[in-house]
Amino acid sequence: MHQLKTFVIGGVHPPEKKLAEKQPIVRLDPPKTVSILLSQHLGAPAVPVVAKGDKVLAGQIIARGESFISANIHSSVSGTVAKVDGVPDTSGYRKQAIIINVEGDEWAEGVDRDEAFVRDCQMSPEEIVSRVKDCGVVGLGGATFPSHVKLKVPKGKKAEYLIINGVECEPCLTADHRLMLEKGNEIMAGISIQMKALGVGRAIIGIENNKPDAINNLSEIAREYEGIEVQPLKVKYPQGAEKQLIKAVVGREVPSGKLPIEVGCVVHNVGTAFAVYEAVQKNKPLVERVVTVSGDSVRKPSNFMVRIGTPVSELIEAAGGLPEDTSKVVNGGPMMGKALNDISVPVTKGTSGILAFPGSESRRPAEQNCIRCARCLTVCPMGLEPYLLSALAEKQRFEDCEMERIMDCMECGSCLYICPSGKPLLDYIRVGKNRVGIMIRERSH
Amino acid sequence: MKVLTVSGSPHFHADHSVSRIMYGVVFSLIPAMLVSFYFFGLAAILVTLTAVVSCMAFEFLIQKYLIRGPMTIFDGSAIITGVLLAFNVPANLPLGIVVIGAAVAIGMGKMTFGGLGKNPFNPALVGRVFLMISFPVQMTTYPEPSAFSTRLADAVTGPTPLTFLKGGVDQGEKVSELMPQIPDYANMMLGNMGGSVGEVSALAIILGGLYMLARRIISWHIPVSYLGTAAILSAIFWMVNPEVYPDPLFHLMAGGLMLGAIYMATDYATSPMSKTGMIIFGIGCGLLTVIIRLFGAYPEGVAFSILIMNAFVPLINRGFKPKRFGEEIKNG
Amino acid sequence: MNELFNEITLFSVVSLGAIGGVAAIILFMVAQKFRVIEDPRIDIVEGLLPGANCGGCGLAGCRALAEAIVKDESLEGFNCPPGGSDVMQQIAEAMGWEAGEQTPMVAVLRCNGTREFAPPKVQYDSAMTCTFAHSLFSGEGGCPFGCLGCGDCVRACDFDAMYMDPESGLPVILDEKCVACGACVKACPRDIIEMRKKGKKNRRIFVSCINREKGGVARKNCKVACIGCGRCVKECRFEAITMENNLAYIDYNKCTLCRKCAPVCPTNAIHELNFPVRKKKPADTDKQEKNV
Amino acid sequence: MVLTLIIVAAAASFTLATVYNLTKEPIERSREAARQEAIGMVLPAFDRLVSKKLMPPSGSDSLEFNLAFDNGNLIGVAVSTYTGMGYSGVIRAMVGLTPDGEIIDVVHLEHAETPGLGDKIEKGKSDWSDQFRGFDPSEQALRVRQDGGDIDAITAATITARAYCDAIERAYLTFEANKQEIINKEEE
Amino acid sequence: MGQLQNFSKGFIRENPVLVLLLGLCPALGVTTSAFNGLGMGLATTFVLVSSNIVVSLIKNLIPAKVRIPSFIVVIASFVTITQLVMEAYLPALFDSLGLFIPLIVVNCLVMGRAEAFASKNDTFSAIIDGLGMGLGFAFALTLLGGLREILGAGEFFGLSLFPGDGMLVFVLAPGAFIGLGYLVALNNIVKKKLDKTA
Amino acid sequence: MEYIIIIIGAVFVNNIVLAQFLGICPYLGVSAKVPTSVGMSGAVMFVMTLATLVTFLIFNYILVPLNIEYLQTISYILVVASLVQMVEIILKKVSPALYQALGIFLPLIVTNCAILGVTILAVREDYGFNLLEAVVFAIGNALGFALTIIIFAGIREHLDLVDVPKGMRGAPAALVVAGILALAFMGFANLV
Numbered sequence A: 001m002h003q004l005k006t007f008v009i010g011g012v013h014p015p016e017k018k019l020a021e022k023q024p025i026v027r028l029d030p031p032k033t034v035s036i037l038l039s040q041h042l043g044a045p046a047v048p049v050v051a052k053g054d055k056v057l058a059g060q061i062i063a064r065g066e067s068f069i070s071a072n073i074h075s076s077v078s079g080t081v082a083k084v085d086g087v088p089d090t091s092g093y094r095k096q097a098i099i100i101n102v103e104g105d106e107w108a109e110g111v112d113r114d115e116a117f118v119r120d121c122q123m124s125p126e127e128i129v130s131r132v133k134d135c136g137v138v139g140l141g142g143a144t145f146p147s148h149v150k151l152k153v154p155k156g157k158k159a160e161y162l163i164i165n166g167v168e169c170e171p172c173l174t175a176d177h178r179l180m181l182e183k184g185n186e187i188m189a190g191i192s193i194q195m196k197a198l199g200v201g202r203a204i205i206g207i208e209n210n211k212p213d214a215i216n217n218l219s220e221i222a223r224e225y226e227g228i229e230v231q232p233l234k235v236k237y238p239q240g241a242e243k244q245l246i247k248a249v250v251g252r253e254v255p256s257g258k259l260p261i262e263v264g265c266v267v268h269n270v271g272t273a274f275a276v277y278e279a280v281q282k283n284k285p286l287v288e289r290v291v292t293v294s295g296d297s298v299r300k301p302s303n304f305m306v307r308i309g310t311p312v313s314e315l316i317e318a319a320g321g322l323p324e325d326t327s328k329v330v331n332g333g334p335m336m337g338k339a340l341n342d343i344s345v346p347v348t349k350g351t352s353g354i355l356a357f358p359g360s361e362s363r364r365p366a367e368q369n370c371i372r373c374a375r376c377l378t379v380c381p382m383g384l385e386p387y388l389l390s391a392l393a394e395k396q397r398f399e400d401c402e403m404e405r406i407m408d409c410m411e412c413g414s415c416l417y418i419c420p421s422g423k424p425l426l427d428y429i430r431v432g433k434n435r436v437g438i439m440i441r442e443r444s445h
Numbered sequence B: 001m002k003v004l005t006v007s008g009s010p011h012f013h014a015d016h017s018v019s020r021i022m023y024g025v026v027f028s029l030i031p032a033m034l035v036s037f038y039f040f041g042l043a044a045i046l047v048t049l050t051a052v053v054s055c056m057a058f059e060f061l062i063q064k065y066l067i068r069g070p071m072t073i074f075d076g077s078a079i080i081t082g083v084l085l086a087f088n089v090p091a092n093l094p095l096g097i098v099v100i101g102a103a104v105a106i107g108m109g110k111m112t113f114g115g116l117g118k119n120p121f122n123p124a125l126v127g128r129v130f131l132m133i134s135f136p137v138q139m140t141t142y143p144e145p146s147a148f149s150t151r152l153a154d155a156v157t158g159p160t161p162l163t164f165l166k167g168g169v170d171q172g173e174k175v176s177e178l179m180p181q182i183p184d185y186a187n188m189m190l191g192n193m194g195g196s197v198g199e200v201s202a203l204a205i206i207l208g209g210l211y212m213l214a215r216r217i218i219s220w221h222i223p224v225s226y227l228g229t230a231a232i233l234s235a236i237f238w239m240v241n242p243e244v245y246p247d248p249l250f251h252l253m254a255g256g257l258m259l260g261a262i263y264m265a266t267d268y269a270t271s272p273m274s275k276t277g278m279i280i281f282g283i284g285c286g287l288l289t290v291i292i293r294l295f296g297a298y299p300e301g302v303a304f305s306i307l308i309m310n311a312f313v314p315l316i317n318r319g320f321k322p323k324r325f326g327e328e329i330k331n332g
Numbered sequence C: 001m002n003e004l005f006n007e008i009t010l011f012s013v014v015s016l017g018a019i020g021g022v023a024a025i026i027l028f029m030v031a032q033k034f035r036v037i038e039d040p041r042i043d044i045v046e047g048l049l050p051g052a053n054c055g056g057c058g059l060a061g062c063r064a065l066a067e068a069i070v071k072d073e074s075l076e077g078f079n080c081p082p083g084g085s086d087v088m089q090q091i092a093e094a095m096g097w098e099a100g101e102q103t104p105m106v107a108v109l110r111c112n113g114t115r116e117f118a119p120p121k122v123q124y125d126s127a128m129t130c131t132f133a134h135s136l137f138s139g140e141g142g143c144p145f146g147c148l149g150c151g152d153c154v155r156a157c158d159f160d161a162m163y164m165d166p167e168s169g170l171p172v173i174l175d176e177k178c179v180a181c182g183a184c185v186k187a188c189p190r191d192i193i194e195m196r197k198k199g200k201k202n203r204r205i206f207v208s209c210i211n212r213e214k215g216g217v218a219r220k221n222c223k224v225a226c227i228g229c230g231r232c233v234k235e236c237r238f239e240a241i242t243m244e245n246n247l248a249y250i251d252y253n254k255c256t257l258c259r260k261c262a263p264v265c266p267t268n269a270i271h272e273l274n275f276p277v278r279k280k281k282p283a284d285t286d287k288q289e290k291n292v
Numbered sequence D: 001m002v003l004t005l006i007i008v009a010a011a012a013s014f015t016l017a018t019v020y021n022l023t024k025e026p027i028e029r030s031r032e033a034a035r036q037e038a039i040g041m042v043l044p045a046f047d048r049l050v051s052k053k054l055m056p057p058s059g060s061d062s063l064e065f066n067l068a069f070d071n072g073n074l075i076g077v078a079v080s081t082y083t084g085m086g087y088s089g090v091i092r093a094m095v096g097l098t099p100d101g102e103i104i105d106v107v108h109l110e111h112a113e114t115p116g117l118g119d120k121i122e123k124g125k126s127d128w129s130d131q132f133r134g135f136d137p138s139e140q141a142l143r144v145r146q147d148g149g150d151i152d153a154i155t156a157a158t159i160t161a162r163a164y165c166d167a168i169e170r171a172y173l174t175f176e177a178n179k180q181e182i183i184n185k186e187e188e
Numbered sequence E: 001m002g003q004l005q006n007f008s009k010g011f012i013r014e015n016p017v018l019v020l021l022l023g024l025c026p027a028l029g030v031t032t033s034a035f036n037g038l039g040m041g042l043a044t045t046f047v048l049v050s051s052n053i054v055v056s057l058i059k060n061l062i063p064a065k066v067r068i069p070s071f072i073v074v075i076a077s078f079v080t081i082t083q084l085v086m087e088a089y090l091p092a093l094f095d096s097l098g099l100f101i102p103l104i105v106v107n108c109l110v111m112g113r114a115e116a117f118a119s120k121n122d123t124f125s126a127i128i129d130g131l132g133m134g135l136g137f138a139f140a141l142t143l144l145g146g147l148r149e150i151l152g153a154g155e156f157f158g159l160s161l162f163p164g165d166g167m168l169v170f171v172l173a174p175g176a177f178i179g180l181g182y183l184v185a186l187n188n189i190v191k192k193k194l195d196k197t198a
Numbered sequence F: 001m002e003y004i005i006i007i008i009g010a011v012f013v014n015n016i017v018l019a020q021f022l023g024i025c026p027y028l029g030v031s032a033k034v035p036t037s038v039g040m041s042g043a044v045m046f047v048m049t050l051a052t053l054v055t056f057l058i059f060n061y062i063l064v065p066l067n068i069e070y071l072q073t074i075s076y077i078l079v080v081a082s083l084v085q086m087v088e089i090i091l092k093k094v095s096p097a098l099y100q101a102l103g104i105f106l107p108l109i110v111t112n113c114a115i116l117g118v119t120i121l122a123v124r125e126d127y128g129f130n131l132l133e134a135v136v137f138a139i140g141n142a143l144g145f146a147l148t149i150i151i152f153a154g155i156r157e158h159l160d161l162v163d164v165p166k167g168m169r170g171a172p173a174a175l176v177v178a179g180i181l182a183l184a185f186m187g188f189a190n191l192v
């Protein structure tokens, strides 16, 4: 095996709690109704192409991503459009969604639902990109950035490495892990398709050392592919963050404010590689994804293959329901996920996990004065000074925030995780980032 | 299901807390405390107890009646201040003066600025230096160590190795003649010498320091750069003229250098945040300590140097930031 | 020579006269050569300032302060310790900044989502700042327009004119202390606070809600939300009330404080402040008054 | 404009010169009074005073010797002496000596020692300087005990005490070195 | 503003030292005892009142461009007069105030009042203003001097309050800063109380 | 060596602000931000050196020979005031960049005891300085001023961020900090 690599600055090591690690992916049946949000990706919301009363099939396009950064949205079920209306999203604000009453499970024409593995792809890079775009594939690693945009190398830049993010550094989550075990071949084919689209000769799959079975499985398969290798990594959060992963895998540092392509890298999540495979080889749009349901309050931690738009409450039911003392339900990982105020919200393309915790585990500690212990600054993987940024933001000194490079913060939460005085560092940093972002935008006008 | 909680991420929190850290420090101080009780007896116990109790009491009173903030006396930081203040005064200091010191340390050194973490200067040292200058006589009469003594204020007094040596050298005597008259290095290491309550035993303090290092309460940067600089600088002088300047080993074990480097210079609130900053800070403390010891009016310079460097901390924090990710473009 | 007037006198007068002369020439040169064309008001303001150049204002001398005042066209945030408030008053007069009588305004809170009317459904556990809470979720009560109760507005008020009522979870504005500086308006991420005419005898009528959701949706989260039913619009004879996006708004310039609208509101979303008690008062106005 | 300022300056300096001339006398007088008082404190009653300057064996400045006569007999010498060894600044003192060289009394003239510590050399602040009364430098050592002498140092202000001894010693040594000349004075 | 208020504001509300933070060097430098503080305060008051008088008298004779230098000369003259008179008749006080007497010239308070008030008002008001501010200054200095003397030497105006020495720091430089710091804080509280009752 | 001792003495042992109480007003007034305090220090250094040079000459070659030392105060203040003006004029003309950096602080300096105090101290008898020593003394004091005011500005920036209790905010906390700083500087006692 290779020697273990990792990134240099900062990082923390939260308890792993991979409770659903051994649970194979179970396919859930479609629910009675689904609510498919029009904004499930980074960028402009998609524009609906169906109206109330229309009959739709699973895999049929129902909203089109029209601007440069946007993505198509497909129906994940077959049935009738009940309405196009606002439904509360994960933060409780109403967002436009297409609500479909499910009737049967019929799929649109052209979608190949055969599980048989198809390795080779004959499409040209342009065809691959347009297929990925048509199928509404977005990054499944969390940011839900439309994948077709990332598969086109901008003019004047050259991609050297495709880095595949199999790190899954967040505690509790096991979706990528299971996928790497169960769909290794498909992922590998997806990677080679992405390599073809990008025109790169090398792909490196970064996997943390706490998933030896996945490392073995993919290394095994990688032998059959040229230019693809697996790089085991030391366990450290947030290794899965793009810039940290590039640093860990190829030792390059993406300059502040720049994209990975600046150092010749493109990063995709393993789930995205799988989605690309399905889109290109099977013509199957992104209508379902693997979601981990886990956490100390979940009776049966599981990994489900779920249709987009399924209410979270159904997933929780399928995992045995919630005990009385549950006090927090999180969409995503415990470090970066969003706490839900209502469990009836739908699963989106970006939902990698649903975690439930009792109060004892997830309540924030009481806030005290910052004792200037420098722990936050030691763990910040971006080399920032969170205590300072947070204080500046709290004092509304946003110009100073900008000078201290608040925009470099990727909101990994390491600082808040480690702070012994329970300072809500990241909360204030987010306020600061928000305001500095507005300032920067106003300036460029 | 009960009411859900909504909060920003992250939803996990490390197993740290202010009081755990602080009590860790208190725990690590136990060896030094035991040594001081052994050599200075009941007097040391009384001084330590008085300092701790009055520090907590002053913090309580100020917090309750002046600042009107949440109660903080059990976070352990006032206990540390109390213990370290006691460790920095002679065992036979009248208890009234100890109480004044505690009032100054907590009231002026800490609560004036809003309490834990906000103070720019090390509270215990503010207390000590205040007492040094206010009560020079009482603060410079040290009891002779004697095992398990139960004597209180009337103990036999004697000089500390530092005052003895400095006094002698100032009178033109030679270091080589003075050295045999102070405890040998083994005794100094153990703490069998005149000095403040808790500073005498380098060994016990190092032990506590190792414990704190192991628990990651402190990092090595400040103690190592502080002690290292002090050793190197004193070694240079020693090599130039060993009859006027004592050797580095003596400097390391005499007086409060060990206590200062491991416990007082490392105080979070009053030391720099970045690792480079910490090293600069340690070097500054080391230089100043040796200069004051060798050339100043006072035989001991640890407290002054740390306080002076405390004043530089904001500037150090401004000038020595952690290395930012993506700062230099390194295209492999 | 005389005891009192001797050569010392002579030397003194001559040498100090000489030094004074040189000083005068230098100062003269400054005056002559280096008159840069500047806003003449700077000189006026500087003339009014004490000229102590003490730096007490935090700027480099009196001229710097004068320049800053003229540049900002306002006295806000400036203070001259030696001159005190009189000087600032004089400057304001000289610059004519207290132009005319302004209609007195006051801040009002346009949300009545107390714990009672909009019971919390979830519990918030993060930094106590509305700005963050706003970006995180719709609020404990679920109303995406309602007050978040973290008190950003209270902290923004420099005049102690606001406090958080722990019972209702809403901020309270103290009319007598509010100077209408607008800081709270800027601070609130949800634009709940509005600056309104203080009104005759301090009387005001306004819709205490800014929820633009459809009636049913709004009502689900909050019992006293404006549901956009339009009854008040019909009731108002002065066309002071408009309805937009399911929300009624009372234009304070048109409103005659006739009080006709308030009783017809089915959710009691219209608030009346500082009016005498109604003779036949509808069932639950007292509740509102308590929560204003 | 220039003229105005010249006139202001001239007027001011004219006034000042007048005040200066008016106060010159009283200033002189009060200085003299202070000197006389100090001399009076360290010497017995006398009827005639002769002053002369003498260079000390070590030191940069000369010392003022005030020879006091009573009925034509030299009854004592008041030496205005100094030292630079103090904790801060120069210390000046008036030392009264008998013709035999025994110290009659010492009083400080000027010092900048720390209040509360070094200022114990002042007679009003403590009786520390009383130990010099009747001290015979030819028999006892004019040095603090820490340095092997016979003077008790001021607690925590050894530097000042040491310096004061230095000042007194300077007076004494100068006196000894010029004894002949001083005695001759008497005969003159 | 009435003359009485003009006079009294210098004590608490607009105290030159405790609120306006002017003339801090003498306030810190000479206040080793209440007596010194009072002496310095009165000397400053003298200069302040006299120069206020002269400035208000000559204000119309001086062209604007040399106004400040002329005022400086006036003030400096009164400072020198104070110096000379004090040396002649109060030599002990003169010695202990030392350098800080000539420095009255640059006391921002004196210059500020001459410029801000005396040069724009009639002589009587100028006297009242000078007296108010000057006595306020003296008040603050005496207070600080008294505090430092009591804590530092256990005496007040030279009278021994308790046996033994006090806390030496208060006689030394740090005590001056610290004492003033807490006095300013105290004055803030008093001022707030006054504002509330007003 | 002589000069080094004068400088160390002026910067650390008898620090102009912390031990001699000169220039306290700008010390508290212009120390809110580090860059401002740096600018102020530069201006003080410039003027203090120049003023000492000129006043030393005036004192020893005009006032002393004519026996009118009592005019020291009044002549010095005139010299300092017009010197500052002149520097301002010259600076504006010669180096606009430097003027931008220092010029704005110049007016503040006229009424600053630090300048007048140091010029008076520099001719004190018991120092017995010659011209060069007097100038070095002035530079040392200016450095001492710079050191303390910059440190102090750093601490005040820190205090700004941490929310000092209401009653102590601003001047009181600043003064206590200065007090503790003065305590710490006592460690340099008798260094030279």
Ligand SMILES: Cc1cc2nc3c(=O)[nH]c(=O)nc-3n(C[C@H](O)[C@H](O)[C@H](O)COP(=O)(O)O)c2cc1C
Pocket: A138, A139, A140, A141, A142, A143, A144, A145, A165, A166, A167, A168, A169, A170, A238, A239, A240, A241, A242, A243, A267, A268, A269, A270, A272, A273, A336, A410, A411, A412
């Ligand atoms: C703090 C942080 C942690 C992340 N952790 C992971 C991770 O564990 N696994 C992952 O695939 N993506 C992770 N991401 C997202 C990646 O940065 C990146 O967006 C993703 O790998 C890109 O691939 P995609 O476009 O296919 O999603 C993380 C991002 C951040 C900011």
Ligand SMILES: Cc1cc2nc3c(=O)[nH]c(=O)nc-3n(C[C@H](O)[C@H](O)[C@H](O)COP(=O)(O)O)c2cc1C
Pocket: A139, A141, A142, A143, A144, A145, A149, A150, A151, A152, A154, A241, A242, A243, A259, A260, A261, A266, A267
């Ligand atoms: C405005 C914007 C433009 C982007 N442009 C590109 C691009 O041209 N090529 C690319 O590979 N990725 C591009 N990205 C994607 C980012 O590199 C990154 O993969 C994405 O933001 C998700 O990363 P994360 O999950 O680590 O946050 C862009 C992102 C943003 C926000």
Ligand SMILES: Cc1cc2nc3c(=O)[nH]c(=O)nc-3n(C[C@H](O)[C@H](O)[C@H](O)COP(=O)(O)O)c2cc1C
Pocket: B133, B136, B140, B297, B298, D087, D088, D113, D114, D115, D117, D118, D119, D153, D154, D155, D156, D157, D158, D159, D160, D161, E172, F186, F189
């Ligand atoms: C602020 C301060 C003022 C001091 N003033 C004096 C003083 O006036 N005279 C003096 O001899 N020592 C003074 N000292 C020096 C110390 O007290 C010194 O330790 C002492 O003089 C020598 O120690 P000893 O007298 O205990 O032997 C002062 C020290 C400090 C810090």
Ligand SMILES: Cc1cc2nc3c(=O)[nH]c(=O)nc-3n(C[C@H](O)[C@H](O)[C@H](O)CO)c2cc1C
Pocket: A371, B021, B022, B025, B077, B078, B080, B081, B082, B084, B110, B115, B116, B117, B118, B119, B121, B122, B123, B124, B125, B217, B218, B263, B264, B265, B266, B267, B268, B269, B270
């Ligand atoms: C490693 C460590 C060292 C400390 N050292 C001191 C100290 O020297 N003096 C002190 O008063 N408090 C000390 N404390 C306690 C506390 O941090 C201190 O009172 C703060 O300065 C209060 O804001 C220490 C705490 C820690 C964790």
Ligand code: SF4
Pocket: A369, A370, A371, A372, A373, A374, A375, A376, A377, A386, A387, A415, A418, A419, A420, A421, A422, A423, A425
């Ligand atoms: S980790 Fe927390 S307590 Fe430590 S420095 Fe950062 S914010 Fe302060």
Ligand code: SF4
Pocket: A379, A380, A381, A382, A383, A384, A385, A386, A408, A409, A410, A411, A412, A413, A414, A415, A416, A426, A429
């Ligand atoms: S959340 Fe931002 S500031 Fe905090 S550790 Fe992560 S990158 Fe650094």
Ligand code: SF4
Pocket: C106, C107, C156, C157, C158, C159, C160, C161, C162, C173, C174, C177, C178, C179, C180, C181, C182, C183, C184, C185
């Ligand atoms: S912030 Fe201004 S407008 Fe708002 S309540 Fe306070 S004084 Fe009134």
Ligand code: SF4
Pocket: C130, C146, C147, C148, C149, C150, C151, C152, C153, C154, C171, C187, C188, C189, C190, C191, C192, C193
């Ligand atoms: S009115 Fe706005 S700022 Fe004030 S507490 Fe409510 S949400 Fe926050």
Ligand code: FES
Pocket: E022, E023, E024, E025, E026, E106, E107, E108, F022, F023, F024, F025, F026, F111, F112, F113, F114
């Ligand atoms: S009084 Fe000294 S600078 Fe103002």
